[in-house]
Amino acid sequence: MTDLIARSPAFGLTPVAYGATTLTEGPWQQLTALMPFAGQTARICTALQDAYGLNFPAPGRLTRAGHTTCVWTGRGQAFLVGSEPVQDLARYAAVTDQSDAWVTLDLTGEQAAEVLARLVPLDLSPRAFGADHAARTLLGHAAIQLHRLENGFRIRGFRSMARTIVHETADAMAAVAARAALD
Amino acid sequence: MRLTCPLCGARDRREFTYQGDAIMLTRPSNDDPTAFSDWLHLRDNPAGRTRDLWYHEAGCCAWLVVERDTVTHAVHSVALVEGEDAD
Incomplete structure (x- = not known):
């Protein structure tokens, strides 16, 4: 029998570190897409409350309870x-397992927002993009989902784009670190 | 150029894909072949206000009707084609 080796989506690509900014692969977590049927959003909210104690998120937001998060990912x-x-x-919803289809990358450090400013066309200041915000951008x-962590950002992209996302982010991290070294 | 998506807020032009005149939303009956052909093929190219379909491809994936002015570049309105809830 062939002995298959399980590899995470960013296997061999991370960690990447420049200055105080670090890109690491996030923890493997179960991902399930929920797409409520027409007019069922209220019922899905009740079902989510009963099971996890959280609501279906409003556009551009996420909801949290314990170790469970519900992240808005589109209309x-x-x-x-x-x-x-x-x-x-x-x-009440179309439910699809997505766990193996995405790569989760955590960009952390004081200059994480400056790195993403070179790549992401969004205002990521805490005023505009807080702890309960979630964006698709x-x-x-590369198309990604984005939300904040305590000390940075969590980027979720298509697994097939893992190498591209790490490469682009590492280039921006290097550029931000080089500029900081000049000051 | 920025468009204010009703779901995502003000977003950069690069997140959107342009489709064409929003008249595609009002399909005429097939009874009059000439009218149908005109609807399908003939487009005005106005200097001024237009009403177009855009797709928020790198955002919420909603179809949008964008009213804007091709002379002043002012964006007058952005609206969802269908409701906030997909089905």
């Missing part, structure tokens, strides 16, 4: 992160 779509989907959810040419 009528959110990702349930970190918990198994309960059976009840499938009554671009990192260079």
Whole structure:
């Protein structure tokens, strides 16, 4: 029998560090896409409250309870992160396992926002993009989901784009670190 | 250029894909082949206000109707084609 070796989406690509900024692969978590059926958003909120104690997020937001997060990922779509989907959810929404399809990368350090400013066309100041904000946007040419961590940002991209996202981010990290070294 | 997506807020032009005149949303009946052909193929190219379809490809993936002015570049309105909830 062939002995297959399980590799994480960013295997061999991370960690990357320049100055005080670090790019690491985030923890593997169960990802489930929830797409509520027409007019079922209120019911999915009740089901999520019963199971995890959180609501279906409003556009551009995320909700948290314990180790479970629900991240808005588009019109009528959110990702349930970190918990198994309960059976009840499938009554009110299309439920799809996405766990192996995405790469999760954590960009941390004081200059994380300056690195992303070179790649992401969003205002990421704490005033405009707080702890409960979640965005779908671009990192260079790659489509990503983005939200804050305590000391940086969590980037979730298509698994097939892992190498591109790490490469682009590492280049921007190097440029920000080089500029900081000049000051 | 920035468009204010009703779901995502003000976003950079590069997140959007342009489709064309929003008249595509009002499909005429097939009874009159000439009218149907005109609707399908003939487009005005006005200097001034236009009403176009844009797709927020790198954002919420919603179709949007954008009213803007091709002379002044002012964006007058951005609206969802369908509701906030997908189905």
